[in-house]
Amino acid sequence: MSDIEIARAANKKPIQEIGAKLGIPSEDLLPFGHDKAKVSAEFIKAQADKEDGKLILVTAINPTPAGEGKTTTTVGLGDGLNAIGKNACICIREASLGPNFGMKGGAAGGGYAQVVPMEDMNLHFTGDFHAITSAHSLLAAMIDNHIYWGNEQEIDLRRVAWRRVVDMNDRALRNINVSLGGVANGFPREGGFDITVASEVMAILCLANDLADLQKRLGDMIVAYRRDRSPVYCRDIKADGAMTVLLQQAMQPNLVQTLENNPAFVHGGPFANIAHGCNSVVATKTALKLADYVVTEAGFGADLGAEKFLNIKCRKAGLSPDAVVIVATVRAMKMNGGVKKDDLGAENVAAVKEGCANLGRHIENIQKFGVPAVVAINHFVTDTEAEVQAVKDYVKDMGAEAVLAQHWEKGSEGTKELATRVCAIIDEGKSDYAPLYKDELSLFTKIETVAKEIYRADEVIADAKIRNQLKDWEEQGYGNLPVCMAKTQYSFTTDPTLRGAPTGHSVPIREVRLSAGAGFVVVVCGDIMTMPGLPRKPAAESIHINDAGQIEGLF
Template sequence: MKTDLQIAQENVMEPISKIVEKAHIDPKYVEYYGSTKAKINNDLMQELQDKKDGKLILVTAINPTKAGEGKSTTTVGLVDGLSLIGKNVMGCLREPSLGPVFGLKGGATGGGYAQVVPMEDINLHFTGDMHAITTTNNLVSAVLDNSIYQGNELNIDPTKVIWKRCLDMNDRTLRSITIAQDKPTNGVERKDSFCITVATEVMAVLCLSKDLKDFEERINRCIVAYTYDDQPVTIKDLKVGGALAVVMKEAIKPNLVQTLQKTPVLIHGGPFANIAHGCNSVIATKMALKLADYVVTEAGFGADLGAEKFLDIKCRVAELKPNAIVVVATIRALKLHGGVSADELGNENVEAMLKGIENLEKHIDTVKQFGVPILVAINKFTKDTDAEVAALEKWCEEKGVLVSLSDAWAKGGEGTIDLAKKVVACCDEESHYAPIYDVNDSIENKVLTITQKVYGGKGVVFSDEAKVQIEKLKQLGFEHLPICMAKTPMSLTDDPKIMGRPSGFDIHVNEVKVSAGAGFIVVFTGSIMTMPGLPKVPAALGMGVDENGDSYGIF
């Protein structure tokens, strides 16, 4: 069986100029990065401003498991399926982070014969956007610590610096460090920490900005520290916003690539969904909606995280109205939620699958609350039996939920034609999209609403520290911002070990902070961390370059 990398390497890509032509983009707005990648200048939007938007389709999933769900594979396959049935379509994806690539999770370009290429480039350095975001973030840190060292004109309390340095890598040793040690000329010694690049506010700001000017305005609002008298210090106070815009002026432009079947895809931005809001950039999504009749995008992890944030944050901020939502599930994952051990997932077990289906049921219930037409995509695995597939299809039909068996991994777009036709039918229905909470409600009530409506929980327990932080945010006038929940993706609860569809549980909030530039409040639950660690055997240990100069081991 060929690996994803082998399939991608054997594929003969169209010159990116051909994809530009297929996407109906005037070449004067295109900046080529070699023969297979390009950046699209945002000035294109001025030319397209009067063009009607296409239909917006969100792909989400059940809670992820080690058995695999295939959300990205389904997304890419659906893009190709829509193309095969004659639709003018574009995909919109996030950029992968190097941390998961070299760690455990892998990349984010799909799988099998439903991939975006050049897969290696996209999963590694791509067009340099991640490096620009990392540099932007760390320039803030450098200027901030220099300001403290050079007389501290802003009266910053070194113990109240909240802006973290970042690195696009999983490195647990950087979660807690001490900087400026040994001698006074190194700066003011203080405790510090790193987060992964995709968890930074710079990344969130990039993905929610309308353009470079909006990016600069937003980034200037970011709070980096507090003074000795507990007043916020912003990037605007540091007078470095202009320099940050200079660093980001290329990264702000969406990247154009193609699927294995030569369908155009915009890849731009990559915030984690368990920590940040988990969606590709507003700029790319809005550009795609002007260029195509159908736009397929995805949000990270399950519907309890990525989809909720897409619908409550991104769509609200960008005034987007999704037309259909696809919830991806696999029979393997449902069996795992139903109590089957990982080494027995290849054995037929309809009873366990029907028990685990309660997790799928909750995610269906969640997305229905937003008023958007939905359907379920069964991402097919080779060992799925006819009886298991039939039982899942019957369950969906009895629940009145449209369902389609997707074989994107093995067949690409050919395996998603039924799914594509049903998605088009959903898009023809009326969407009554609305966020599930009033943004002007209290912070506590908004968190409670998400807990009850999205997770199926009972209540919220706020730590004493979180309560103090909430009161501070109210005093500063930030109470009326959307909520960005930081929670484990593995469970509907804040405990990653609890699978299925639990009930009667509480969500435990230990920290609350504002991302003033991004425009949301981040609520940290359970033991969530902003700097992941590597597993015992990182994926990086199996990678290399062969005698022909080809990479191996990247999935």
Template sequence: MNDIEISQAAVMSPIQDIADQLDLNGDQIEPYGAVKAKIKLPVAGHPIDQSHLILVTSINPTPAGEGKSTVTVGLGDALKQIGKKTAIALREPSLGPVMGLKGGATGGGYAQVVPMEDINLHFTGDFHALTEAHDTLAALIDNHIQQGNELNLDPRQIIWKRVLDINDRALRQTVIGLGGRTSGVPRQDGFDITVASELMAILCLSRNLSDLKQRISQIVIGYTYDKQPVTVSDLKVAGALTVLLKDAIKPNLVQTLDHTPAIIHGGPFANIAHGCNSVLATETALKLADYVVTEGGFGADLGGEKFMDIKTPVLGKTPDAVVLVATVRALKYNGGVPKDQLETENLAALQAGVVNLHRHVRSMQQYGVPVVVAVNRFTSDTDQEIQFLIDDCRDTLGVNAFDTTVWAHGGQGATRLAEAVVQAADQPSTFKPLYEPQATLTDKMNAIVTKIYGGRKVVLEPKAARQLKTFAANGWDHLPVCMAKTQYSLSDDAKKLGAPADFDIHVRELVPKLGAGFIVALTGNVLTMPGLPKHPAALDMDITEDGTITGLF
């Protein structure tokens, strides 16, 4: 059976039964039907430092597949099966990749969160609320200009674009306000995908409604004719935007196929945003469970680094262990094997490509946290290839690696991994941040380039260099940095596989995200509005008369 067939065959527990595992009574959840619920805030529980936090990350994604979310779910189930009170904390999927190419974010096979169709589609409406709030602000900005422009906003320097939660390349650059005096002031505009919205980042980093509103008020929407920043606070609409997000701020509770509690909330992409689920979801899980398994988007160079350097300081809890997911197939691809030849044993290519795994393990070890490698096994992998990776991790990196089969066997396919993770999480560790908070933006970008990517330095293109001076004048030059970079390579060139060296990272533009509390550095040709592929996944989807969805992975 494929993923959706396995999901549809599952018998789910009533959501209150899942809540009971976390000691949440009926007054503490808001059911969305029989198997989904919102968790009411605030949540009482034990201090978060009494729980173990496990971060799952991976090597760079490839067309061969890695299965990071699948391993995350399977590891959570395995921890529960060995007797640990466990919760999983994940991001919500975006409709962009669901209808496009990448797929959903619910895991796969017998290591899934369910109901898979609901989670991958509209779920509880959080992304719709974020889209509406974001575009409401865009409409209010243009209305302000139309009604006299009291704030002296320069229409050429408005940086707040519109958003849509679908890949639509035709909307990257637009012109609005056409149609005469009654249709607004003409200006150039554009769309990002919803997961790139600063409101998404703010939702995922806010601690409560008051914090959410305060962060929204700090959003920079553009600049005046004399180049002074204008914020949502100046526009006086922070309260209205917060109203639209009053339900979206509440984490969502669902379950895995093995009935392990899963808290799913927020969904920024890690290549163009900070790539982690909400602080509130992770904090809630930490208060209610003894072991919490969460993940960072894409590879350790993106979601892993951003979890450590952007999310951790806000959460107030550092990971007790890191699980780094790799596959034989993906490493052979990094070693130069074409996608259609990956099912043939090739130890030479595996040895050539394993350098990508080396770089990611070492980058995570720099934070002072124990690392365990999960080798997500595919049916075509040979015993010799799996053993090569296990031996290489031990001999070259000094870390334990485990063969996992969670797609086929659920939690039972990761019990040895789970036991090793428990041991790793119990080890004494001293978390070491990658850079100091007082470091400059340039120093922070260089630290990421040299220590995480393995490159030489960051190179600022003329626009970014001018912006850096403006940001310094505005007092923004000591904020954390969120690198927007291709997920397919450690460099900013998607074609450079393995572990490239002697490369520079080129930053073309800097974007202030003061509400989120960081500066986004756009590198290479990374796009904040993706496009659909030649054969979108949507072409394979259908629905029967009784409402059964087909073709969704």
């Protein structure tokens, strides 16, 4: 059966039963239908004194067209932990409409390791992304309205930093002119759109601890600059209160279930290449209070998602992961070893060994954070024993361990071994997590640290304008912030075609953006876009409602 057919056949339980597994009373659930609900802020606040469970991060090698199955493995591991008698919960991100209708597809797992209801999760879900888009748009409207009615804050129209957003891949909106059409429409200026998941509002929602923290962070956002280069904040426009109202319900984590009726929090969804790529802090912290083991994921490869999880999210939220699972596939190893996608079905142990360099680089990088790593080999039916063994042998030589995981085909039965090994590693207590760089380093040194330590670049290329901008922010008191690198997910370099583990390359910085409310500096590298475009044949062309009233083509 296809993923969507498996999801439709799921034997879902009422969401109140799923909440009861975590000790959440039905009165603290805000139901959205029968199979999803938000958890009340009052209940979350009441859990503050409980001891935290163990935190497991699932990451992956750099994505390839062969597919790695990181979310699938996250779900499978959560189910596997429950199957061996552990009280476990998973935390993943919500799906963005843009990639759903573009090329990436859905984000709810696959095979017999899925989160349901799959269609709802990949579409409007509980409306969180709409709320974020609306809050972002309200601020944009209020900025231009402020300028129209006299510009009391003396905003320099050439230095309005707040762009607009829409949750869709629409390249035509990347750069636009606004306020055209005469006096009644305001003062014309250049503007542009990013995708909603790149919005600083999204980042803030995913890093805030509660509504009070949310409003403070929103107020701290820099929206424009005056002629003297002094910043104009969101609170100067008096938009932070109304934005918080729009986001009040969106701040509450969403509870759903896996195919095996285990609890899953699905909340927030910043991109991992152009944002920090992790689900919300409030969902992760809530899960840690309610479960003994929490399995979460970070987007794309470990050089992006895991690096930001460990350098930004854990640093900001005071989290300390106990283990990291790196997802790899034999198919992807062969592709990194030079095999074309059409030839992946044929055994090629030599190519597997050649392609393992990419996996090895990620293992080394995770070890730099002081967290033990285990590799999950996401099994495909075309994998041979010799190929799987080649990966295991390589990983063993790296001082780590690789475990075959067959969750796509067998559900929790296929991840019991992985779950058992992860628990054993955690019980050994070897995690000594620490971020890669200290707060007091300069912003440019932090950028160089990530580029050289994680990407293995020789140098960072940045012109005087970018370097001076970083120094200005340091003088304004923002020098202690972490950096959020925005680069291609397909390579350790800024060239998406360079697979494997390249060295001797440069990282060119195109621009830097200060996310003062979220609390990091976005560093845009190479040709990465904060508003993706649709492919030549977008997935939307195949999505429709069939004669039975069911959605087809979504996944």
